[in-house]
Amino acid sequence: MVEPKPGAGGEVAAKHIMGTPADGYNLLVTGSSITIRAASNEKNADGLRDLQPIAQITTTPYVIVAKAGKFKTFKNLIDQAKPSGSKIDFASAGVGTGMHYLGELINISAGTHMVHVPYSTGSRQLQAVMAGDVDIAIISLVTAWPYISAGTMEALAVSSAERSAVATGVPTLHELGLRDVPAIGAWIAVFGPKNMDPAVTKSLADEITAIAKSPATQETVKGWAAELPDTSTAALTDVVRSETEFWKKLIKERNLPVAD
Numbered sequence: 001m002v003e004p005k006p007g008a009g010g011e012v013a014a015k016h017i018m019g020t021p022a023d024g025y026n027l028l029v030t031g032s033s034i035t036i037r038a039a040s041n042e043k044n045a046d047g048l049r050d051l052q053p054i055a056q057i058t059t060t061p062y063v064i065v066a067k068a069g070k071f072k073t074f075k076n077l078i079d080q081a082k083p084s085g086s087k088i089d090f091a092s093a094g095v096g097t098g099m100h101y102l103g104e105l106i107n108i109s110a111g112t113h114m115v116h117v118p119y120s121t122g123s124r125q126l127q128a129v130m131a132g133d134v135d136i137a138i139i140s141l142v143t144a145w146p147y148i149s150a151g152t153m154e155a156l157a158v159s160s161a162e163r164s165a166v167a168t169g170v171p172t173l174h175e176l177g178l179r180d181v182p183a184i185g186a187w188i189a190v191f192g193p194k195n196m197d198p199a200v201t202k203s204l205a206d207e208i209t210a211i212a213k214s215p216a217t218q219e220t221v222k223g224w225a226a227e228l229p230d231t232s233t234a235a236l237t238d239v240v241r242s243e244t245e246f247w248k249k250l251i252k253e254r255n256l257p258v259a260d
Contacts, residue, residue, distance in 0.1 A: 009033045009094065009259060014045035014191075022193040024200040027054070032098060032187045035240055039247035040096055040258035047240040051191040054201055055208040056236045058226040061160035061185040062102055063141045063170065064090075065153045067129055074156040074176050077136065081112035089115040091125040091137040096259030098184055099138040101247075102159055104256060109178045129153065140186040141167060145225035159184055166225040182246070187229065189236050205233045 005013035010030045020026035028051065038046040047053060064074065071077040081088040092099035095118050107114055117134050119125045122143035128134045130152070137144070141164055147153040148167065155170040161183035163172055173181050190208065192201065209231040211217055221228055229235065251258060 009037055009097070011037060011044055014051065017191065017193055018045060018050050020193055022052070022196045024192065024196060024204060026193060027204075028191040029057075029188060030191065031189075032185070032243065034191075035243035036096060036098060036101070036247050037259070038244050040251055046244070047191060048237065048244070050194055052194055052196045052201060053233055053236040053240055054190040054192055055205045055231045055233060056187055056189040056229045056239065057208065057212075057231070058142075058221055058224070059185060059187040059229045060141045060224075060226045061158040061164055061183075062099055062138055063144050063148075063158050063167070064136055064138055064156045065126075065129065065144050065148065066136045066156060067132070068152055068154050070135070070154070071156060072154065074171070074173075077156055078110050078112055081114050082110070084113060086113050088112070088135045089117050091117050091119050091128050091134040091139075093122060093125065093139070094118045094120065094259065095257055098186065099140075101250070101256055102181070102184060103138050104254070105181045106173070106178065108254065109181045126153070141225045142186075164225070165227055166222060182250075187239070189239075201233060205231065 005016050010033050013028055013030060014034060017026055017028040034047050037044040045051065080086060090103045092103060100116055103114060103116055106112060119128060122139050125137040125139050126144065126147060129137045141158065144153060148155045155167060157173050157176055158164055158167065158170050159173055164170065212228050212231050218228060
């Protein structure tokens with residue numbers, strides 16, 4: 001049974017699960033924003049302190065997209081965004097998201113002056129790009145892939161360390177010379193309440209791993225333009241720990257704005 005608990009970038013759902021019995025029947029499916037929110041405010045749910053990591057389900061890079069034919073290459077975008085007072089803006093899914101931070105990091109690394117325009121959803125980001133309200137969107141490849149594959153949007157770069165297994169023709173930011181911009185992206189994972197029985201955690205993780213290995217699942221995930229990560233509990237624990245520490249350091253060093 002799926003019970004949507006939207007609000008505050010996943011915080012409402014996380015706090016709800018924190019208050020449920022740790023019996024393995026109450027689970028949280030959430031995204032990588034949990035590490036950013038934990039890093040930006042100690043009162044927010046922490047994936048290790050307050051929850052039990054179980055398994056990562058999918059991962060996908062962020063992609064920089066524009067309306068087809070607008071820039072054609074990432075270099076053209078950067079060249080137009082470098083002059084002081086340039087009118088290039090970028091859409092993200094909100095202040096303090098990974099997409100927002102990636103745009104700010106590109107500004108710092110490339111010396112550009114792109115202006116951030118937050119939207120509440122990925123679909124609104126894409127609508128704004130298609131309508132010409134913003135120049136580019138920084139968004140998950142999964143969300144943008146239907147537009148890219150249909151040819152209505154051009155993908156200028158991806159944020160991963162290596163090219164996407166699906167969008168093989170799209171270069172990475174590292175390839176394009178922005179080697180000091182960290183490889184970040186979006187992922188979805190399953191958590192449970194803190195203090196779950198380790199045997200229950202292992203059983204759930206083993207079932208998720210078995211499902212991930214099935215050809216049907218692999219084909220479905222590939223169709224989404226996503227990828228299947230290491231689904232072990234240990235791998236997710238490492239991801240949550242390293243990303244939370246990374247975001248804490250980055251927010252402090254670069255004085256990045258955080259969500260309310």
